[in-house]
Amino acid sequence: MLAAAHTEGRRLAIGEDLTTDGLDRILEHEAGDLTCTVEAGVRLSTLQHALADHGQRLSLDPPGDPTVGALLARNLSGPLRHRFGAPRDLVLGVTLVLADGTIASAGGKVVKNVAGYDLARLVCGSQGRLALIARVSLRLHPLPKARQTLAIETDDAGTVVRSLLGSQLQPSALDVLHPGGILVLFEGSPRAVAAQVAAAQGLVGGVEVDFGAWDVSRRRQAAALERIRFDPGLLEKTLHELRNAVVRPAAGVAYSENDMPSNRLLQGEIEKLLVERIRSELDPNGVLAA
Amino acid sequence: MLELSRVLGAEHVITEPEQLRVYECDGLTGHRAIPELVALPASTEEVQAVVRACHRDRIPFVARGAGTGLSGGATPLAGGVVISLARMNRILEIDLGSQRIVVEPGVANLEVTRAVANDGYFYAPDPSSQQVCTIGGNVAENSGGAHCLKNGFTVHHVTGVTLVLPDGEVVELGGKSLDPEGPDLLGLIVGSEGTLGIVTSITLRLVRSPEVVQTLLAGFETTDAAGAAVSAIVAAGVLPAALEMMDRLTIEAAELAVAPGYPAGAGAVLLVELDGVSDQVEEDAAEVERICAECGAFEIRVATNDLARALLWKGRKSAFAAMGRVATDYYVQDGVVPRTRLPAVLRRIEELSATHGLRVGNVFHAGDGNLHPLVLYDAERGETERARDLAEAILDACLDAGGSLTGEHGVGMDKACSMPRMFSERDLETFGRVRRAFDRDGLCNPGKVIPTPRLCGEVPGPYRVHPLERMGVAERL
Numbered sequence: 001m002l003a004a005a006h007t008e009g010r011r012l013a014i015g016e017d018l019t020t021d022g023l024d025r026i027l028e029h030e031a032g033d034l035t036c037t038v039e040a041g042v043r044l045s046t047l048q049h050a051l052a053d054h055g056q057r058l059s060l061d062p063p064g065d066p067t068v069g070a071l072l073a074r075n076l077s078g079p080l081r082h083r084f085g086a087p088r089d090l091v092l093g094v095t096l097v098l099a100d101g102t103i104a105s106a107g108g109k110v111v112k113n114v115a116g117y118d119l120a121r122l123v124c125g126s127q128g129r130l131a132l133i134a135r136v137s138l139r140l141h142p143l144p145k146a147r148q149t150l151a152i153e154t155d156d157a158g159t160v161v162r163s164l165l166g167s168q169l170q171p172s173a174l175d176v177l178h179p180g181g182i183l184v185l186f187e188g189s190p191r192a193v194a195a196q197v198a199a200a201q202g203l204v205g206g207v208e209v210d211f212g213a214w215d216v217s218r219r220r221q222a223a224a225l226e227r228i229r230f231d232p233g234l235l236e237k238t239l240h241e242l243r244n245a246v247v248r249p250a251a252g253v254a255y256s257e258n259d260m261p262s263n264r265l266l267q268g269e270i271e272k273l274l275v276e277r278i279r280s281e282l283d284p285n286g287v288l289a290a
Numbered sequence: 291m292l293e294l295s296r297v298l299g300a301e302h303v304i305t306e307p308e309q310l311r312v313y314e315c316d317g318l319t320g321h322r323a324i325p326e327l328v329a330l331p332a333s334t335e336e337v338q339a340v341v342r343a344c345h346r347d348r349i350p351f352v353a354r355g356a357g358t359g360l361s362g363g364a365t366p367l368a369g370g371v372v373i374s375l376a377r378m379n380r381i382l383e384i385d386l387g388s389q390r391i392v393v394e395p396g397v398a399n400l401e402v403t404r405a406v407a408n409d410g411y412f413y414a415p416d417p418s419s420q421q422v423c424t425i426g427g428n429v430a431e432n433s434g435g436a437h438c439l440k441n442g443f444t445v446h447h448v449t450g451v452t453l454v455l456p457d458g459e460v461v462e463l464g465g466k467s468l469d470p471e472g473p474d475l476l477g478l479i480v481g482s483e484g485t486l487g488i489v490t491s492i493t494l495r496l497v498r499s500p501e502v503v504q505t506l507l508a509g510f511e512t513t514d515a516a517g518a519a520v521s522a523i524v525a526a527g528v529l530p531a532a533l534e535m536m537d538r539l540t541i542e543a544a545e546l547a548v549a550p551g552y553p554a555g556a557g558a559v560l561l562v563e564l565d566g567v568s569d570q571v572e573e574d575a576a577e578v579e580r581i582c583a584e585c586g587a588f589e590i591r592v593a594t595n596d597l598a599r600a601l602l603w604k605g606r607k608s609a610f611a612a613m614g615r616v617a618t619d620y621y622v623q624d625g626v627v628p629r630t631r632l633p634a635v636l637r638r639i640e641e642l643s644a645t646h647g648l649r650v651g652n653v654f655h656a657g658d659g660n661l662h663p664l665v666l667y668d669a670e671r672g673e674t675e676r677a678r679d680l681a682e683a684i685l686d687a688c689l690d691a692g693g694s695l696t697g698e699h700g701v702g703m704d705k706a707c708s709m710p711r712m713f714s715e716r717d718l719e720t721f722g723r724v725r726r727a728f729d730r731d732g733l734c735n736p737g738k739v740i741p742t743p744r745l746c747g748e749v750p751g752p753y754r755v756h757p758l759e760r761m762g763v764a765e766r767l
């Protein structure tokens with residue numbers, strides 16, 4: 001289909017004219033290696049179910065239930081981003097279909113590998129403009145034996161976040177639900193989780209709440225109008241400018257529920273030019289140009 | 291030449307044949323070429339000026355950090371220009387509030403941790419060469435180290451770079467915050483082996499020092515048993531900070547060199563380091579001990595303070611240098627295998643070693659399946675060819691197991707011709723397209739990473755003592 005569009009000079013939008021719904025198999029799950037290889041049309045929820053049977057997970061929890069392909073193409077993440085990163089941090093390899101029909105793989109299925117260009121990372125955030133993602137290998141983590149969420153109400157989120165991040169505690173997630181709230185997730189063995197919660201409470205107070213609290217965070221993230229980035233050290237200033245937002249302070253990312261005066265996501269001119277050059281090398285006829 | 295002297299100052303342009311010789315190779319000393327000149331710029335603008343001049347006159351150029359690379363990445367092209375980043379060695383900004391540090395590319399890896407250690411932070415990727423290797427080189431190679439299992443590799447710790455493109459344009463990618471808009475160019479640049487441009491400043495993540503660190507050393511009778519313990523630890527959901535293995539030959543060499551006093555008669559030792567919050571580390575340590583015992587460990591030692599820990603690491607850290615005690619020449623391989631296949635691949639290496647009649651020592655990052663088989667040989671007895679065949683056969687065994695050609699040393703010149711064993715023609719052609727988007731004229735570190743017919747007709751030479759080692763600046767830790 002891509003090859004035909006390429007020769008005929010047609011345009012295709014991945015996710016609309018061309019979907020990966022048929023590519024929905026989990027090809028391999030090497031539980032002992034904590035890796036898996038899936039087709040890009042697999043829904044995240046389907047994958048998580050299959051992995052949970054083996055006590056494992058993909059440590060990505062964005063709002064909604066995207067396919068793995070969309071997860072990469074849109075570089076989606078949720079609260080677990082704090083500890084485990086974005087798709088680009090967990091992807092090990094990809095198979096792509098270029099606009100002219102060329103099938104190309106990069107990376108591999110092992111957790112460490114520096115052979116060749118890292119096209120698996122390159123397509124993260126590419127919004128379907130560089131190539132169709134057909135197959136993905138991913139790094140997995142064990143499901144935690146226990147988890148607990150701490151909720152802190154505060155009108156001084158900056159100070160609370162600073163003391164948590166400056167401590168030796170290792171939360172899996174840390175969201176500021178601006179204004180007024182902070183959620184912290186601890187995962188691990190029951191004893192270690194309890195100890196971390198107690199230590200965190202000693203530091204910043206707060207009460208234990210149900211895990212469902214994170215759904216609120218994800219819902220607000222999904223409803224956000226804009227995503228902005230900020231230097232993590234400038235959290236206080238950023239919170240000052242935001243009205244309602246879900247903020248991931250360590251990453252320096254905020255999902256704002258209000259329009260922001262200046263959109264700070266803009267790519268520089270040269271970067272745009274560079275992306276355009278890559279795009280036109282991979283897709284000279286502009287099939288995926290959208 | 292005159293132009294460069296004017297921009298950089300005459301003392302920062304090297305053309306003396308004797309001095310040029312220092313730059314003829316990196317840690318892979320079998321490949322050598324004398325560059326036309328070496329430029330030592332001191333700023334992004336000066337790098338830009340050199341690259342522009344090269345671009346205008348169609349002269350190939352290569353960036354160089356400390357020259358510790360093990361794949362010939364920094365080897366110049368005869369007649370080309372070497373752009374040494376040695377003078378760009380300043381720490382530009384420490385921003386603890388953001389948990390970031392901004393450095394120039396010539397800063398040595400260990401300097402980063404040194405700069406923030408007193409504040410309770412460290413820079414996580416720790417290649418064994420960290421005393422000398424530069425952050426610029428680390429970025430180019432996506433370097434790893436013993437402590438990357440839990441914390442990730444260089445690519446997980448670079449949040450922004452300034453990059454001088456092969457045509458001299460300058461682009462800023464990322465910054466102190468994560469998840470920039472658009473395709474992950476930063477992820478592409480890290481690990482691109484200096485073929486997509488020259489990095490002139492780098493923003494890195496700083497990691498908070500852990501509450502506790504605990505190190506275990508377990509002695510096993512066979513690598514099979516130790517390998518099984520590695521798989522079991524990973525499968526149990528324990529994520530150590532480091533998980534390293536040494537086999538009988540490398541233990542013996544280490545004993546000869548630095549006498550770390552590892553368990554007598556061990557056919558393999560595992561070094562496991564756990565860090566984090568104390569309760570978790572305690573429980574994980576108990577679990578690791580239990581697993582090791584179940585897998586047949588006959589002795590387990592635990593270190594909880596720095597001194598005891600240094601003692602346990604001593605043998606591992608000296609392993610490469612120690613090989614000199616048991617062989618005149620050796621060749622380091624860098625294959626990766628899925629962790630569950632470690633015992634099988636180690637057995638296969640043993641078989642291959644026997645059929646080739648050459649000894650192979652294994653000291654490696656077991657936790658992420660990254661093998662460093664050391665093929666021992668004596669060039670004077672004409673064993674070079676056989677050593678190379680054996681090294682290749684070991685790589686094939688890694689690839690057959692579903693692994694990779696290289697886990698951290700890079701493709702460079704050394705493995706460019708092996709790339710077709712892991713990637714199809716289409717894959718390689720796609721890499722070529724991406725490269726063209728950056729470097730239409732093929733001037734930026736040509737001949738590396740992607741195989742070319744010209745290159746792949748040649749035969750690489752064996753490992754020899756690296757000039758830095760000879761100078762006493764670096765040792766193979």
Ligand SMILES: Cc1cc2nc3c(=O)[nH]c(=O)nc-3n(C[C@H](O)[C@H](O)[C@H](O)COP(=O)(O)OP(=O)(O)OC[C@H]3O[C@@H](n4cnc5c(N)ncnc54)[C@H](O)[C@@H]3O)c2cc1C
Nearest residue numbers: 355356357358359363418424426427430434484489698766
């Ligand atoms: C004893 C010893 C132990 C080692 N241990 C490890 C280890 O544990 N883990 C590991 O991963 N590696 C290891 N290495 C390999 C090597 O140290 C790393 O690859 C290191 O990152 C190279 O850094 P360098 O500054 O020496 O780079 P160089 O060797 O000078 O260059 C390496 C590559 O980077 C490019 N480059 C350098 N600077 C820049 C820049 N500013 N912009 C763009 N490209 C640039 C060069 O063109 C070249 O392709 C070891 C090497 C030795 C000799």
